[in-house]
Amino acid sequence: MGNGRFFGGVHPSYNKGLSDSREVVEMPVPEKLVVFFAQNLGAPSQPVVKKGDEVKKGQVIAESGGFVSTPIHAPTSGKIDSIGVHPSPVGVDAPAAVIIPDGKDEWCEGCGVERSSEGLDAEKIKEIIHDNGVVGMGGATFPTHVKLSPPAGKKMDILIINGAECEPYLTADHRLMVEHAEGILDGAALFAAVIGVGSVIVAIEKNKPDAIEVMREAVAGREGFSVEAMEVIYPQGAEKQLIYAITKRKVPAGGLPMDVGVLVQNVGTALAACNAVRFNRPLIERVVTVTGSGIKEPKNVLARVGTRFEDLVKFCGGLEGDAAKCINGGPMMGVAQYSLDAAVTKGTSGLVILRQEEVAQFVSDACIRCARCLDACPMRLNPSALSIFTEKMRFEDASEYNVMDCIECGCCAYVCPSRRPMVHHFRRAKAEVRKLQRKAG
Amino acid sequence: MEENMEGKPGPAAEKPAPKPKKAEVGPRFVVSSSPHMHDGRTVAQIMRLVLIALAPAALFSIYIFGLDALRVILISIASAKIFEAISQKVMKRPITLRDGSAALTGLLLAMNLPSTSPWWLIVVGNFFAIVIAKQLYGGLGYNPFNPALVGRVVLLISFPVHMTARWVTNSRFGTDAVTAATPLTQMKESLATLGHIDIAFGREQIFDLLIGNRAGCLGETSIVLLALGGIFLIWKRVISYRIPVMFIGAVWAMTGIFHLIDPAHYADPSFHIITGGLFLGAIFMATDYVTSPVTRKGMLIFGAGCGVITVLIRLWGAYPEGVSFAILLMNAATPLIDRYTKPKVFGAVDSKKAAA
Numbered sequence: 001m002g003n004g005r006f007f008g009g010v011h012p013s014y015n016k017g018l019s020d021s022r023e024v025v026e027m028p029v030p031e032k033l034v035v036f037f038a039q040n041l042g043a044p045s046q047p048v049v050k051k052g053d054e055v056k057k058g059q060v061i062a063e064s065g066g067f068v069s070t071p072i073h074a075p076t077s078g079k080i081d082s083i084g085v086h087p088s089p090v091g092v093d094a095p096a097a098v099i100i101p102d103g104k105d106e107w108c109e110g111c112g113v114e115r116s117s118e119g120l121d122a123e124k125i126k127e128i129i130h131d132n133g134v135v136g137m138g139g140a141t142f143p144t145h146v147k148l149s150p151p152a153g154k155k156m157d158i159l160i161i162n163g164a165e166c167e168p169y170l171t172a173d174h175r176l177m178v179e180h181a182e183g184i185l186d187g188a189a190l191f192a193a194v195i196g197v198g199s200v201i202v203a204i205e206k207n208k209p210d211a212i213e214v215m216r217e218a219v220a221g222r223e224g225f226s227v228e229a230m231e232v233i234y235p236q237g238a239e240k241q242l243i244y245a246i247t248k249r250k251v252p253a254g255g256l257p258m259d260v261g262v263l264v265q266n267v268g269t270a271l272a273a274c275n276a277v278r279f280n281r282p283l284i285e286r287v288v289t290v291t292g293s294g295i296k297e298p299k300n301v302l303a304r305v306g307t308r309f310e311d312l313v314k315f316c317g318g319l320e321g322d323a324a325k326c327i328n329g330g331p332m333m334g335v336a337q338y339s340l341d342a343a344v345t346k347g348t349s350g351l352v353i354l355r356q357e358e359v360a361q362f363v364s365d366a367c368i369r370c371a372r373c374l375d376a377c378p379m380r381l382n383p384s385a386l387s388i389f390t391e392k393m394r395f396e397d398a399s400e401y402n403v404m405d406c407i408e409c410g411c412c413a414y415v416c417p418s419r420r421p422m423v424h425h426f427r428r429a430k431a432e433v434r435k436l437q438r439k440a441g
Numbered sequence: 442m443e444e445n446m447e448g449k450p451g452p453a454a455e456k457p458a459p460k461p462k463k464a465e466v467g468p469r470f471v472v473s474s475s476p477h478m479h480d481g482r483t484v485a486q487i488m489r490l491v492l493i494a495l496a497p498a499a500l501f502s503i504y505i506f507g508l509d510a511l512r513v514i515l516i517s518i519a520s521a522k523i524f525e526a527i528s529q530k531v532m533k534r535p536i537t538l539r540d541g542s543a544a545l546t547g548l549l550l551a552m553n554l555p556s557t558s559p560w561w562l563i564v565v566g567n568f569f570a571i572v573i574a575k576q577l578y579g580g581l582g583y584n585p586f587n588p589a590l591v592g593r594v595v596l597l598i599s600f601p602v603h604m605t606a607r608w609v610t611n612s613r614f615g616t617d618a619v620t621a622a623t624p625l626t627q628m629k630e631s632l633a634t635l636g637h638i639d640i641a642f643g644r645e646q647i648f649d650l651l652i653g654n655r656a657g658c659l660g661e662t663s664i665v666l667l668a669l670g671g672i673f674l675i676w677k678r679v680i681s682y683r684i685p686v687m688f689i690g691a692v693w694a695m696t697g698i699f700h701l702i703d704p705a706h707y708a709d710p711s712f713h714i715i716t717g718g719l720f721l722g723a724i725f726m727a728t729d730y731v732t733s734p735v736t737r738k739g740m741l742i743f744g745a746g747c748g749v750i751t752v753l754i755r756l757w758g759a760y761p762e763g764v765s766f767a768i769l770l771m772n773a774a775t776p777l778i779d780r781y782t783k784p785k786v787f788g789a790v791d792s793k794k795a796a797a
Contacts, residue, residue, distance in 0.1 A: 007787065012478050091472075168478065240788065253788040326470045331477040338472055352477075359471050360479065366582030368484060371681075371735040379787045384735050385779070402786040410476030417482045418582070424474035 004248045006241040008378040009233040010411045012168050012332065014207060018298040019291045020171040024179060026302040027315050029076045029101045033306030034086050034343040035061065036096040040135045041142045042068030049097060053080045058111030058282050061097055070133045070143045073282035074099060075304035077106040089309075089328040089342040090335050096343075099306065110280060117277050122194045125277060129190075132276035133283045133346070137268035138162060138173075138237070139329055141347040144269055148194045150258045159197045160246060161188045163204040163211065163267040164230055164237030167330025170350040172287040173267045175300045177204065177211035180271055181218035185225065187270030190277055195263055198224045202267075203242055207232045234332060235409040239264050241378050253405050268349075283346055290316045294323030294353030303344050309351055310340035322356040332410045362419035373412035373422065379405050383412035383422050390425040395432040403429045484581075488541030490679050494670035495548060495725060501666050502659040506556035510659050514551040516563045521547030524571035534580060542581045546570050549589035552660020552721060553765070554596075555604065562603050566592035586772045587732045590765050597765070605761075623656045624716040625761040628708055637705040642712050650715045660725075661718040671724035680728040683740035684747075688723035689714055691748025699756065707756065719751065722764035732772040738782040739775075746771045 038044035043065035055061060055074040062072040078101035088094035120128070130145040150156060161184065165173040177184060188200050202219065204212050206229050219225035228246055230236050240251045242264060249260040257264050265273075268286065275281040284305050291298040296317030303312060309326070313319060327334040328342065331352055373383035381402055389398040406426045413422040502510045525543035529536045538544075550566050570592030578584045597604045605626070624640060631639035640646075649655055653662030660667070674680045697710035713719070727733060727747050734743050747767045754763025 010480065012480070244787075250788045252790050253786050254790075255788065324471050325473075325477060327475075327477055331475075333475050334477065335475065336472045336477065337470055339469055354477065359477075361471065361473070362479075365484065366580065368582045368730045369733075369735050370487065370730045371740075372482070374735055374737075374784065380784045381786060382735065382779075382784060401783065405786050405788075408475070414476050414478060415480050415482065417484045417487055419479070419483075421474050423476065427474070 004245045005231065006236075006244045006378050007380055008376050008411060009235065009241075010376050010414050011232075012234055012414060014168045014232075015291075016169060016171050016174070016207065018169070018293075019289050019300055020174050020208070022171075022175075022298065022300055024175050024287050024300045024302050027304075027307065027312070029103075029105060029304055030307055030311040031101070032081070032308065032311075033075055033078075033099040033101065033304060034096050034308055035072060035075060035099060035306035036086070036088055036094050036343070036345055037062045037072060038088075038094055039072060039133075039141060039305070039346045040068075040070050041140060042066065042146070044095075045069055045072045047083060047095070047097065049080050049083075051080055051082055054078075054102075055080060055099065056106050056108030056111075058284065059108040064130070068143055068146050070130060070135055070145075071282075073133055073284050074108075075284040075306050076101045077104050077108075078102045086343070087338070087341045089337065089345060089348060091338070112279060112281050114279050115277075117190065120277070122196075125190055125194050128277050128280070129273050132272075132281065134269065134272045134276055135283070135346050136266055137272060137286060137346060137349070138266035139333070139347050139349050141345070144265070144273060147263060147265070148191065150195065154258045155261060156195050156197050156258055156263050157199060157261045158247060158263070159188060159192050159195070159200045160242060160262060160264045161185075161200065161202045161267055161270055162237055162239075162242060162264050163202055163208075163215070164242060165208070166205060166232075166234045166237040167332055167334075167349070168234070169291050169352045170289045170330045171291070172289045172300055172349050174208045174211050176267050176271055176287060177202075177208070178214050181214050183274045184267050184270045185218055185222060186278065187272070187274035188225070188265070189222070190273055191263065191265055191270065192224070197263070200225045201246060202227045203230050203236075203246060204228070205230045205232045205236055234411065235378055235407070238378065238407055238409055240407070253402065286344070286346060286348065288312065288344055288348050289350035290353075291350065292323075292327075292353040293355045293358065294320055294325075296320045305344055305346060307344045308340065309337065309342055309344070312344065312351060313340055313353070319353065320355075323353050324356040324359040325354040327352040327354070332414070333408060364420045365418040367420060368418055370417060372415040372417065376411040376415045378409060378411060379407055381406060383426075386429065387412075387420055387422045387425045390429045393432075395429055395436060398429040399433045399436070404433060406430065484540045484542070487679055488545050490677055491545055491674065491725070492541065492548065494673045494679075495545075495552070495660070496670075498660050498663050498666040498670060498721075499548060499552065501653060501663045502552070502556070505653060505662065506659065509556040512560075513554055513556055513558050513563060513659060514548065516560050517551035517554070517567060518544050518547035520564045520567040521550070521571050524567055525576065528572050528576035529580070532576065537581065540581065543571060546575070546588045546592075549660075549725060550592045552725075553589065553593040553658050553718065555658055558603060562596060562600060565599075566596045568592075569595040582731055584731055585775070586769055587726055587729045590726055590769055590772075594765050594769060597760075623761065624650065624712070625755065628712075629761045632706065638708050640708060640712065642709055647711070647715070650712075655716075658718065658721075661721045664715050664720050667720040667724055671720075674724070674728075680724075681737075681740060683737065684728050684733060684744040685723040687741050687744025688727055688747045688751075689719060691745045692719060692752055695749060695752040696756075713752070713755065717755070717762045718764045722751075722768055723747070726764075727768045727771070732775060734775050734778045734782065736779055736782040736784055738784075739778040742778050742782065743771050743775065746774065 045062035047062045049061045081098040081100045085093040086096045134144040135141040326337040570588040574588040574591035575584045693710045696713040699707035750767035751763040
């Protein structure tokens, strides 16, 4: 083992100092919650409540829409005010339930009750994790029980708990590790038990020395657990790059981590799984880093799912100066918001608000073939050629040049002196290639 | 809408309960695709860095060739910029003089001209460089051939007398301004007339060649300053070492082999690498982004190819110097090189496994 170094990557200014020493504060339940029904990658959940229903905190309001899906729970007790479409943080209008809290914040029966995890078998643990709506909280929101269910014959031997948090500005995972090390490790132990691995590695970038220290102390008494301090380079937290950096194993192009015997789970996911199994607490809240120069008081906020960004901003003292851009997630991969009307989902790791002078609107120029993007791409693609293919609508060529392996990390566009919107190009190309594949297949 | 609501405080004050909610239309933000950060590098910055790297050699050329060199540089940069602006205006494209690429082309072409160049020669060269080789193809980023080299080669073929027969050795180091042949020409001519090469290549000559005390184009004389510029560009990560090292290395290795076989007909490899336009070409012309490969392996192949063609022309071609032709020929091969040196995607499944 030992620290490998993946190819490419960039060093953006991390700006984590705004919030990395601020303890997580719990935000009071706001006057209104907008809870989206599609909060996981895969099939959207199916609503089971209607307008006017009274719900309790933790009650299922939408059921799984298939195997790759999870239920959604009411984040607090109250009344379903309406069910309709609302602006979602990914930029489209999506179906959601509006809940008006009753202020009592009452758990539904059986929820929030401590239970012993002794004697639970793997299937039962997976079931509990699914029933409590746990998804990957690093941002991808892939249902966790699916990741814990490898097809027969896939043997895994390493579990990596991802605390790299390589996105600039974000400090939610950092604070979780400092404040909830035991819970995270308990969750990790549950994962390890389910898939039967003996080696658990907590990966943390070196710019979080306090988290590394706390985690090192916490793993001391646990057999098979270790902490790996990682080089600070974006995208260190990207699954394939992280696996390579720690184990030197290369996930095959188009493959999954399980193909090389590794399972990666985010620290927040591990904590959510621990809460689900130990306390029967559904995933109804998460830590959101509200930060950037455009917010008065940067904070790490424990917010209920469904908290509108506007309320979140208010809780952090409001906008500061000429706030000009609001990003759901980190600035490298996050989605810019039109307004503060969208709401926190299970995947909202941060809300980064930038001021006018940090928000340059570029006119993109022709590619000058400087090859900086080839040096930066951690997937070893040729972004220069791919972006030209996309402009010329040559999607077969883009496919031949492996556009489908693009992880949309943004390194290419970050270094492009012609300011070409590369990631945008590749999202388009990927969608077109998928269309072509559907036609062919 | 927001203003309308706030413009009527009366009704809102009367019925405070339901209305204000709607009035709170959130602020609107800038929306763009991720990433939302940038490292700040611009095309203009890159061009400026190349200009800075080239500056010592250019200033030194003024020192050794006198004000004539300054005249060539100024006319060349000015005409490049004027041609760029005019052609963009005529083609109704945005005028992009600020990116500095036209100025760089002008300076590079000037570095490829003798100090005796008449003004019209410089202007004609820049016309071909900017209008024909660059703007007609679509401007920066779309030109298949290095614009400055196209300008130089057009002049070399059309006006050989002006381009090659009127060298002036500098007067700074004691010699008078007289017409003299370049070292490479001396080598070629002696080989033709005497049947063997007749060049002095002692410590004194090596020193003169390195600092630039010899006949030649403005920019090809001072090897030391060109090399310093190259190191600066590599340090600033503007260019990679791959093309210059392979280019110069290939020339050195290939001429070295011939020198070992037959020293009477083939000059010392060190003589070959510190004469002519090799350093200027390898560091500043072959590394032109637009016309050279983007892949790492491709850069190595491109550099080596430039070196081999240069040697072929120097040893057996009609011209004493082959750097310009070599780079232009390899420019033509760039798309193919890029295609056949596609980087292997991270986690690429090797072909044996895929077949199984």
